[in-house]
Amino acid sequence: MSRAPSGRADLLVVGAGPAGSLVAREAAAAGHDVVVLDAGPRFDDEDRTERMAAHLRPDEGSPWPRDPERDGYTTGGRPYPLAASRVKGVGGSTLAWHGMAPRLRERDFELRSRHGVAVDWPLSYADLRPWYARAERALGVAGAADGAEGPPREEPYPMPAFPPSASDRILAEGAEAVGLSTRTAPNARNSESYDGDAACVGYGTCRPVCPSGAKYTAERTVAAAEAAGARVVDRAPVRRLRVDGDRVTGARYTTPAGEHVQEAREVVLAAGGVETPRLLLLSATGDHPDGLANSSGAVGRYFHDHLFAGVGGRVDRETRQHHVGFHTTESHAVYDEADPVVGIKLEFLNDAGPTPVGVALSDGSWGDELADRVREAYGGHLAVGALVEQLPDPSNRVRLDPETVDDAGDPVPRVEWSLDSRTRRGIERANELQRRVLEAVDADPTWTVDAETTGPAAHQMGTTRMGADPAESVVDPDCRAHDLQNLWVAGSSVFPTGGAMNPTLTIAALALRLGSRLADRLSGERD
Amino acid sequence: MKLSRRDALAALAGVGSASLAGCSGDGSASLPVDSLVALAETLYPSAASGHREFVETYVDGRTRGRPAEREALAETVADLNGVAREWYDSRLPELSRADRDSLLHEVGVETAAPRRDGTLAERVRRVVDDLLYAFYTSPTGGELVGTSNPPGYPGGTASYHEGR
Ligand SMILES: Cc1cc2nc3c(=O)[nH]c(=O)nc-3n(C[C@H](O)[C@H](O)[C@H](O)COP(=O)(O)OP(=O)(O)OC[C@H]3O[C@@H](n4cnc5c(N)ncnc54)[C@H](O)[C@@H]3O)c2cc1C
Ligand code: SF4
Numbered sequence: 195m196s197r198a199p200s201g202r203a204d205l206l207v208v209g210a211g212p213a214g215s216l217v218a219r220e221a222a223a224a225g226h227d228v229v230v231l232d233a234g235p236r237f238d239d240e241d242r243t244e245r246m247a248a249h250l251r252p253d254e255g256s257p258w259p260r261d262p263e264r265d266g267y268t269t270g271g272r273p274y275p276l277a278a279s280r281v282k283g284v285g286g287s288t289l290a291w292h293g294m295a296p297r298l299r300e301r302d303f304e305l306r307s308r309h310g311v312a313v314d315w316p317l318s319y320a321d322l323r324p325w326y327a328r329a330e331r332a333l334g335v336a337g338a339a340d341g342a343e344g345p346p347r348e349e350p351y352p353m354p355a356f357p358p359s360a361s362d363r364i365l366a367e368g369a370e371a372v373g374l375s376t377r378t379a380p381n382a383r384n385s386e387s388y389d390g391d392a393a394c395v396g397y398g399t400c401r402p403v404c405p406s407g408a409k410y411t412a413e414r415t416v417a418a419a420e421a422a423g424a425r426v427v428d429r430a431p432v433r434r435l436r437v438d439g440d441r442v443t444g445a446r447y448t449t450p451a452g453e454h455v456q457e458a459r460e461v462v463l464a465a466g467g468v469e470t471p472r473l474l475l476l477s478a479t480g481d482h483p484d485g486l487a488n489s490s491g492a493v494g495r496y497f498h499d500h501l502f503a504g505v506g507g508r509v510d511r512e513t514r515q516h517h518v519g520f521h522t523t524e525s526h527a528v529y530d531e532a533d534p535v536v537g538i539k540l541e542f543l544n545d546a547g548p549t550p551v552g553v554a555l556s557d558g559s560w561g562d563e564l565a566d567r568v569r570e571a572y573g574g575h576l577a578v579g580a581l582v583e584q585l586p587d588p589s590n591r592v593r594l595d596p597e598t599v600d601d602a603g604d605p606v607p608r609v610e611w612s613l614d615s616r617t618r619r620g621i622e623r624a625n626e627l628q629r630r631v632l633e634a635v636d637a638d639p640t641w642t643v644d645a646e647t648t649g650p651a652a653h654q655m656g657t658t659r660m661g662a663d664p665a666e667s668v669v670d671p672d673c674r675a676h677d678l679q680n681l682w683v684a685g686s687s688v689f690p691t692g693g694a695m696n697p698t699l700t701i702a703a704l705a706l707r708l709g710s711r712l713a714d715r716l717s718g719e720r721d
Numbered sequence: 722m723k724l725s726r727r728d729a730l731a732a733l734a735g736v737g738s739a740s741l742a743g744c745s746g747d748g749s750a751s752l753p754v755d756s757l758v759a760l761a762e763t764l765y766p767s768a769a770s771g772h773r774e775f776v777e778t779y780v781d782g783r784t785r786g787r788p789a790e791r792e793a794l795a796e797t798v799a800d801l802n803g804v805a806r807e808w809y810d811s812r813l814p815e816l817s818r819a820d821r822d823s824l825l826h827e828v829g830v831e832t833a834a835p836r837r838d839g840t841l842a843e844r845v846r847r848v849v850d851d852l853l854y855a856f857y858t859s860p861t862g863g864e865l866v867g868t869s870n871p872p873g874y875p876g877g878t879a880s881y882h883e884g885r
Contacts, residue, residue, distance in 0.1 A: 243737030250735075250873050251854065253834075360884040385878070395875035397735075405737075406875065517870040517881035544881060549872045551857040555850050558831045561822065565766035568857065569866040 197427050197449035199456040203229040204716050206445060206458035208432045208473065211286020212698055213684035213705045214464030215415035215426075216332060220709025222422035226716045229456055230416075230424060231447050233264070233431035233465070234282030237289065237413075243405040246397060250549065252556040257403050258283065258290055263601040264431070267468070270610035271590075274499075279652035280466055284428050285413040287466065287652065288698065290402035293409045293520060294541075295335045295382040295699040297326050299345050301530045302537065302693030305585075309535040312585045313690045316662045316671040319345055322703050329702035330380075333410045334388045337380035343526060353385045355522075356394075360514040361576055362523040365542045368634035372627065374527040379541065381520055382410040382698070389414075398545070400519035409520075433602055435461065435477040435486055435681070442486075442681045448602060459719065460712055464684040464705070467497070467654025471592045471687060472607045474658070474668075487658070487675035492668050494593050494657050496586035497611060498692055499650035503538075503621040505628035506546050506577035507637030515546050515575050528627065529694060536620030537583035537694030540627065547575030576637050580624040582648075583694040584617045586656045618645040653697045658687040673708050684708055724771040728859035729778035735858045735873035736783060751791065752780055753798040757852070759813040760798075763821040764849060765856050766865055779855045793837060797844040804828060804841065825849070 205221045207214040210232035222228045237258075245257035258281045267276045281289045301308060303315040303322075327349055330337075337351035355378045358366070362376075369376050383400070384393045394408035404411075416426055432445045436455065444457035463470045471494040475485035485493050525540040553571045557564055595608035625644050632639055643649075661667025664676035669688050675681040684705045686697040754777050761772045784791040801824075802812045808827065809820055816824065825831070829842035835850045836843035856862035858873030870876030 241737065243735065246873065247736040247854070250858065251850070356878065357882045359881045362882075394878050396870055396877045396881065397875050398870065398872035512867075512884050514868070514881055514884055516872045517868065517876065518878060519872070522882075550863060550866050550868060551854055551871065551873055554853045554857040560764040560825070560849065560853065562766045564764075564853075565768075565865060573867045 195427075197430050197451065197454070199454045200227065200229050200425060202457040202459065203227045204458065205229070205460045205462065205712060206231070206456055207462045207464055208445060209286065209464035209466065209469070210284045210412065210416055210426055211464060211466065211685075212288050212333070212412040212415060213701050214286070214462065215412045215419055216702055216705035217462050217464065217684050217709040217712065218424045218426070219415055219419035219422060220706060221713045221716065222419050222424035224713035224717060226713060228419065228424040229458065230419065230426040231430040231432055231445070231456065232282070232284050232426070232428050233469075234284065234428065236284045236428045239407070242403060245403045246399045246405045249399055249403055250551050252552055256290070266598055266600050266606040268595045268598055268606060268608045270608060271612040274609040274611045274650060276468060276609060279650065279654065280468070284416055284426060285411045288411040289413075291698065292401040292696070293382040294696045295330070295333055295380050296539070296695040297345060298693045298695050298700050299526065299529060299537075302691060302695070305535070305691055309532055311535050313661065315690050316660060322700070323348065325703035325707045326699065328706050329699050332415065332706065333382040333699065333702055334384055334391070335380050335382050335699070336385035338378040341375070341377035341526060343375070351380065353388055356381060356383070356385050356518075356520070357522065359518070359522050359544045360512065361544060361546070362542050364509065364511060364513065364635055365576060365578060365631060366523065368631035369525060371634035372630045374525050374540070374627065374631065376523050376525045376542075379521045379524040383520060384408040394518070396518050398516050398519040431602075432465070432473060433476070433604060435473065437477070437479060437482065437486060437678070440677065441679050460680045460682065460716065462682045462684055462708070462712070466685060467657050467687045468592050468607050468609065470683060470685060471657040472594065475594050476604055482677070487668050487677045487681060489677050490665055490667060492659055492666065495588045495591045496656035496659050497590045497592055497609065497654065498584040498586050498656045500581040500653050500692065500694055501584060501613070501617060501621055501648045502579060502643055502651055503582050503624035503628070503648060504577055504579040504643040505625055505632055505639055506575060506641045507632045507639040508574040509576055509635060509637045510574060513546070513574055513576050515544060516549050517544070519545055528623070534616050534619045534623070536616055536623070538620055538624050539581045539694045540624065541579045541581070543577040543579050546577035548572060576632060576635070578628040578631050580628065581651055581694045581696065582617060582620040582624055583692065584613070586659070586691060587614060592657050613645070613648070621645040621648055651696070653686060653692065655686040655689040655692040655697060658683045659690045660688040661690060672711060673704060682708060682712065722768055722770070722861050722865055724769055724775035724859065724861050726774050726778050728861045729775045729782070729855065731874050732779055732855035732859045733782040734875065736854070751795060752784070753795055754780070755814040756798045756802060756812065759816070759821060760848070761852050763818055763825065764852050765862075768865055769856070769861070775855070776852070783851065794848060797848055800841055801828070801845055
């Protein structure tokens with residue numbers, strides 16, 4: 195395929211993950227010329243099962259190729275595992291994602307007003323509500339509106355929910371004993387065939403790869419954008435944005451064959467929570483010495499993620515783990531509590547403990563001895579996980595590291611990140627509840643992921659935060675850079691705060707909203 | 722518990738070779754099937770049966786259209802048979818189950834990491850791992866260790882919520 199630029203496009207989108215592809219699809223469907231550039235390759239559908247096999251074999255690493263030359267990074271403070279927390283390629287990180295697709299809760303938009311901490315969003319849940327419904331259709335979410343405690347919905351999920359698992363039923367006994375309500379976990383995964391894609395067939399390897407195509411990946415949206423006329427170019431990392439006064443004129447990008455400039459009337463950055471601020475910082479000019487869109491100094495700052503907390507144990511019952519690879523039950527029971535003010539979403543795992551093939555290929559033995567060990571290692575596991583909120587802090591940030599450069603000689607991103615005491619308390623609170631649930635069903639705890647051993651959930655947020663005040667934020671409530679007329683951002687980098695819900699449904703809702711507004715704006719410009 | 726052709730096809734589907742598995746039968750001539758079946762009898766738990774059909778279908782599907790893979794497999798098995806002859810005066814198919822087990826230990830397979838161009842132990846480990854992968858991602862292999870729908874096998878979305 196040719197990776198040479200098109201003529202001046204109506205819209206240039208940087209990044210072909212869910213954020214970029216949804217914006218592109220909306221604008222292309224309205225008849226505009228859209229070009230999408232992605233740094234990574236296109237992955238063939240045909241290889242999906244082999245990728246799964248590679249994942250199931252211990253020591254084969256990620257099934258999605260990583261390129262340390264292209265994707266170098268450094269860290270300061272608590273090491274942030276960036277390589278494992280994103281995928282570069284058409285489809286973006288949804289190639290590897292788990293597919294859990296909840297909405298944020300009303301409280302998440304109002305932390306300052308309700309609790310005097312962090313900031314409010316410049317939008318409310320009610321503003322986003324119709325876009326959430328569209329996002330659920332775009333991603334194909336299976337769910338049930340069975341949670342008593344909101345947030346309010348206006349229509350059913352596009353697909354019926356996956357029923358609760360055998361282990362959910364055991365853990366629900368524990369949750370009830372502890373006084374925690376439970377609800378169905380919404381999944382961006384086909385519980386029946388949806389829009390031409392197959393229903394889930396239970397490979398059980400959703401994260402990091404679904405061979406059947408039942409799990410949503412943004413490849414679906416890319417295909418829809420292309421069908422609507424968008425041009426999507428892979429292996430085309432954008433190196434710099436070009437500006438003239440307060441307008442972006444286009445982007446310089448490289449391809450395996452050389453370097454090009456794509457010009458465009460409107461530009462959307464959708465390169466993820468680390469590369470989006472990095473590109474703004476790299477694109478500094480004499481007029482914008484601290485980077486583009488950075489008069490507030492907030493570009494790259496307020497980096498936050500969700501923290502994983504979990505406790506696992508074993509029971510002398512059949513728990514049917516790893517039949518499927520996704521969660522079916524969660525609890526929001528303590529999410530809105532204020533001591534501490536930290537959102538906590540509890541999740542009942544369906545993939546606790548080792549897989550049979552994982553044990554078989556790492557044990558060394560064979561025959562009856564191996565089968566005994568696999569049986570012993572596999573059965574009876576239960577676990578309760580959690581996502582725990584981290585409030586934004588300006589000293590947690592993505593900056594450029596001039597000491598280390600990537601394959602094009604550009605400074606790599608440096609992620610400086612640490613955990614505050616509030617987040618730690620949230621993790622401890624989650625652990626306490628998790629232990630109580632397991633104890634209530636007589637499970638012997640075998641492992642805990644606590645405040646020391648926790649890790650991020652691969653949700654990079656906050657680095658181009660949205661706000662009404664240009665002195666405090668990077669983009670306005672429409673997701674347009676305060677400083678530039680035609681530069682927009684899609685993705686979780688615009689989240690002022692992130693609650694404790696997986697971010698992608700909210701990313702999709704904001705992207706659809708942005709795509710639709712850009713489509714109107716471009717139509718206005720054309721008239 | 723009897724392994725079946727369906728088990729092998731399931732395992733094949735789980736390594737991305739499903740489309741090739743339909744045409745099993747021809748083309749398997751150069752595969753050392755007897756020796757691979759003998760290996761599988763040692764590697765799989767004694768409760769399993771039906772090795773021949775399972776191994777034949779799986780290995781044929783797995784290596785079809787990949788001549789280098791087929792050749793490497795044949796060479797590794799030939800080398801292992803060479804050692805078996807030297808140390809036990811017989812090839813794998815003629816050895817008792819206990820002797821095959823000892824042979825694998827003596828070659829160092831238990832502690833070797835799988836490697837295509839490695840030492841004999843590492844190459845044999847690769848073959849062993851592939852046969853174990855096939856078994857533990859198949860429904861019958863799963864059943865023997867407590868799951869009817871092991872990861873890698875598309876066993877549907879009913880079994881996870883059935884049961885007590
Ligand atoms: C293992 C894992 C599990 C996850 N599970 C969940 C989950 O269950 N639920 C959930 O909500 N979220 C989950 N996530 C997070 C989810 O994947 C992301 O929120 C989502 O993909 C972000 O969408 P995006 O389009 O903003 O960015 P991405 O999907 O990361 O896409 C960004 C794209 O931009 C491209 N790019 C980067 N730099 C450039 C450049 N300079 N030029 C051109 N292109 C560029 C990249 O190649 C990439 O394709 C998970 C993530 C991981 C890694
Ligand atoms: S369990 Fe996961 S990997 Fe398997 S088909 Fe369903 S969505 Fe895909």
